[in-house]
Amino acid sequence: MNAIIRLAFIVLTFLLAVFSFVFLLMMVNSDILSQMIIMVTYLREQRTYQIVAIVFWLTVLVLCLAGMVYSILSGRLRRSRIRSSEIGTIDIGVDAIESIALNSAKTAQCGIKAAKAKVSPAKGDKISVLLNTILYSDVEVPAMMAKVQDRVKKDIERYTGIPVARVVVRVSRVEPVAARVER
Secondary structure (H helix, E strand, C coil): CCHHHHHHHHHHHHHHHHHHHHHHHHHHCHHHHHHHHHHHHHHHHCHHHHHHHHHHHHHHHHHHHHHHHHHHHHCHHHHEEEEECCCCEEEEEHHHHHHHHHHHHHHCCCCEEEEEEEEEEECCCEEEEEEEEEEECCCCHHHHHHHHHHHHHHHHHHHHCCCEEEEEEEEEEEECCCCCCCC
């Protein structure tokens, strides 16, 4: 999500929170409700305040509509990726791509204890894969994670036919290998 859309969402949610709080206060206390009605009628009669209010609420409306359209359009990747063939279409869900990435990472035998995958769109109808991993302590991190990146990229491209722009591996934690005590 780019910075402008994120800022618009922050402003919109702040305004909605303030509006909800004032509305709750008006419902709880009838004096606040009557004072708000008097204030709104006073502002309605003032021409400059009326123009400011119209511009403000039009801006809020445009932000709401832009957020809704952006959410709908960016949500397309979360559903699926469609590949066409001569017989018909093949619909590959994002969850399936994430599962392929996780299986590839774990079967690479590179000391990964646990992992989570997230797939997002990239430029040129490609995808980007983010792997958050927890490693065992006896792992040579740079070499093994490069091996994981290569394996995940090749497996996704081989099994789905969808080109992978990049694979990012984040190591969030390194856990010690527990020593076994035999009796």
